[in-house]
Amino acid sequence: xxxxxxxxxxxxxxxxxxxxxxxxxxxxxxxxxxxxxxxxxxxxxxxxxxxxxxxxxxxxxxxxxxxxxxxxxxxxxxxxxxxxxxxxxxxxxxxxxxxxxxxxxxxxxxxxxxxxxxxxxxxxxxxxxxxxxxxxxxxxxxxxxxxxxxxxxxxxxxxxxxxxxxxxxxxxxxxxxxxxxxxxxxxxxxxxxxxxxxxxxxxxxxxxxxxxxxxxxxxxxxxxxxxxxxxxxxxxxxxxxxxxxxxxxxxxxxxxxxxxxxxxxxxxxxxxxxxxxxxxxxxxxxxxxxxxxxxxxxxxxxxxxxxxxxxxxxxxxxxxxxxxxxxxxxxxxxxxxx
Numbered sequence: 304x305x306x307x308x309x310x311x312x313x314x315x316x317x318x319x320x321x322x323x324x325x326x327x328x329x330x331x332x333x334x335x336x337x338x339x340x341x342x343x344x345x346x347x348x349x350x351x352x353x354x355x356x357x358x359x360x361x362x363x364x365x366x367x368x369x370x371x372x373x374x375x376x377x378x379x380x381x382x383x384x385x386x387x388x389x390x391x392x393x394x395x396x397x398x399x400x401x402x403x404x405x406x407x408x409x410x411x412x413x414x415x416x417x418x419x420x421x422x423x424x425x426x427x428x429x430x431x432x433x434x435x436x437x438x439x440x441x442x443x444x445x446x447x448x449x450x451x452x453x454x455x456x457x458x459x460x461x462x463x464x465x466x467x468x469x470x471x472x473x474x475x476x477x478x479x480x481x482x483x484x485x486x487x488x489x490x491x492x493x494x495x496x497x498x499x500x501x502x503x504x505x506x507x508x509x510x511x512x513x514x515x516x517x518x519x520x521x522x523x524x525x526x527x528x529x530x531x532x533x534x535x536x537x538x539x540x541x542x543x544x545x546x547x548x549x550x551x552x553x554x555x556x557x558x559x560x561x562x563x564x565x566x567x568x569x570x571x572x573x574x575x576x577x578x579x580x581x582x583x584x585x586x587x588x589x590x591x592x593x594x595x596x597x598x599x600x601x602x603x604x605x606x607x608x609x610x611x612x613x614x615x616x617x618x619x620x621x622x623x624x625x626x627x628x629x630x631x632x633x634x635x636x637x638x639x640x641x
Contacts, residue, residue: 306608307619310503319543326542338538346512351488354520361474364498364513366394367526372468375400377434380422382408384444412442412450416461436462439472440479447583449482459493468495478581481554505547557582560621567634582621589615605636
């Protein structure tokens with residue numbers, strides 16, 4: 304099976320397994336795990352933040368950020384196709400009592416300053432007020448769009464001019480940085496906090512990092528405990544994460560493979576696959592007379608795994624466990640299936 308369901312399906316390298324086996328550990332709740340401490344320091348430096356916090360998942364990190372930044376009942380300005388809106392079980396409402404004010408950002412992936420201004424609500428006796436601006440980069444549901452650092456900064460500036468904090472859901476932050484040739488610290492600088500995953504394109508088996516100011520991270524550490532994320536000898540899973548940070552530059556290979564995959568599939572009659580920004584390929588099977596579910600079922604019989612992403616749109620993700628030869632073979636199998 305050539306598995307394009309997600310870049311989360313990567314399996315840890317032998318070096319990662321060895322690192323986990325040999326990691327020095329301690330009780331992280333007491334701050335005693337040297338491997339986690341090293342990972343958090345390295346991660347904070349990488350994205351230009353004062354501090355960072357290792358968390359089990361990207362969803363937990365996102366939810367923690369919302370809990371820290373925004374008062375209960377306030378509104379979150381967010382794209383209507385954001386991961387936190389579509390796939391985090393209504394966590395903003397359930398975990399933090401927040402409302403969403405959604406914006407259709409289309410192929411920009413981030414709101415314009417004018418959209419932020421229009422969506423902003425000042426608190427008064429009737430209105431809860433805007434508590435947070437949420438930006439996602441790369442944007443998963445919009446096909447892995449890599450927003451430019453200038454667009455991120457413009458949206459953030461509009462929010463902070465109104466005393467609204469900004470959270471960057473950068474689950475695939477480094478894909479965005481590689482695609483736009485941007486230093487991660489520059490991409491993150493206009494925001495108040497950032498979440499990035501170690502377990503996607505970087506290849507770690509588990510874990511994400513939430514970063515920001517020391518004050519923010521201290522508050523987030525309390526929320527992590529509240530959410531049940533206080534870990535003990537977790538250096539065993541942090542050690543592969545340290546190695547994962549060495550895989551940032553090779554994300555360009557995933558982007559090249561995604562472009563190769565999209566071009567191959569786009570050449571198949573009945574299928575449309577626009578050139579991707581990063582490692583996410585979107586295939587429209589409308590002209591083939593196939594729903595996304597039917598398309599996924601057909602290609603699975605030929606040994607290609609993908610995920611339906613709409614009525615007629617299917618998502619395929621490239622990652623470090625597939626190479627150019629896998630891509631070429633997948634195109635052949637997809638053509639045969641269709």
